[in-house]
Amino acid sequence: MVKAAAPPDDERALLLLGLLHAQDRHGYELHDFIENNFHRIIELKKATAYQLLDRLEQHQLVHSRLEQHGQRPSRKVYSLTPAGRSAFQHLLTRSLAQDDPLYAPGNIALMFMDHLPPLALLIALRARLKELNDRLARQQHPPDHPHNAGVTLAHARAAVLTRADRDWLAKAIIQLEAAHPPP
Incomplete structure (x- = not known):
């Protein structure tokens, strides 16, 4: 007997349910x-x-229906079921209470950085630093959500974490430059 897959219960599912x-x-x-x-x-x-x-529909957390507007092609409209509302509340509470580790992109590459010549490593890290600075510049003006404090907090958290990553990377580059001065 094949066991049925569990309903999606990650942040992406939480976002869609929300x-x-x-x-x-x-x-x-x-x-x-x-x-x-x-x-x-x-x-x-x-x-x-x-x-x-x-998958959410297969688990009866959402329901879909086809809607037709004028001459346009019909489209599938999704709505939350009572079970979906309950699942949303459960996922929301669990996600807010749980301490998930931060798996920052780039950590695996850092573990193997010794396989690059120092100059190539520094060039790559400086390029990453530039990208982080560019992202921070874009995060200076997040979309306005005056009626949803949670969205505002999520954007602020993303900016703080990006700044922390940028600051850490800038210090790491200084340390690596000191360890491998140019000839």
Whole structure:
């Protein structure tokens, strides 16, 4: 007997359930909203969002219906079921209370940095530092969400973590430059 897969219960599922908690939405609208408002907080590709919505529907956490507007093609509109509202509350509470480790992108590459010549390493790290500075410049003006303190806090947290990463990297570059002065 094949065991049924558990319902999605990660941050991506929490995001979709949360957006549907506010109102029914069609798939493109969900993806567009995420891209325009939360791209600094979470990466969720369109195909992944649709797969998650399908899995959430299989577990009866969301329901979909086809809607037709004028001559436009019909589109699938998703809504939260009572079980989905309960799952959202459970995931939200668990996610806020849980201490997840930070798996910062780039940590694996740092573990193997000794395999690069010092000059190549410093060039790569300086390029990363520039990208972090560019991202921080873009984060200076996050989207305005006056009626949702949580969204504002999430954007502020992303900026603080990016600044901390940038500051750590700048110090690491100084240490590596001191250990490997140019000839």
